[in-house]
Amino acid sequence: MLLPCPWCGPRNATEFRFGGAAGSRPDPATATPEQWRHYLYFHDNPRGWQTESWYHAAGCRRFLTVERNTLTHEVRSAHDAREDAR
Numbered sequence: 554m555l556l557p558c559p560w561c562g563p564r565n566a567t568e569f570r571f572g573g574a575a576g577s578r579p580d581p582a583t584a585t586p587e588q589w590r591h592y593l594y595f596h597d598n599p600r601g602w603q604t605e606s607w608y609h610a611a612g613c614r615r616f617l618t619v620e621r622n623t624l625t626h627e628v629r630s631a632h633d634a635r636e637d638a639r
Contacts, residue, residue, distance in 0.1 A: 554626045559633055560613045572606030575618055575637070600624045606634060 554566040574596065579588045605619050616634035621627070 568611035570608040575604040
């Protein structure tokens with residue numbers, strides 16, 4: 554599977570570390586143990602398009618957000634994860 558790194562160009566997925574489905578994490582100051590448990594251990598595994606976090610460990614060492622089809626591995630988009638925080 555090739556992932557299109559915005560800085561390095563298309564690269565083999567083995568260069569990256571999968572960070573899971575992109576989403577928000579509970580607030581550490583207010584989250585209950587049950588909310589943390591659910592966040593850490595209960596994940597959906599949908600077929601189809603999903604927004605994911607990836608880290609380019611063997612390349613530019615940047616985080617990116619990838620929209621990928623989990624069934625076909627087709628990538629629709631990839632961009633700097635910092636854009637999501639703005």
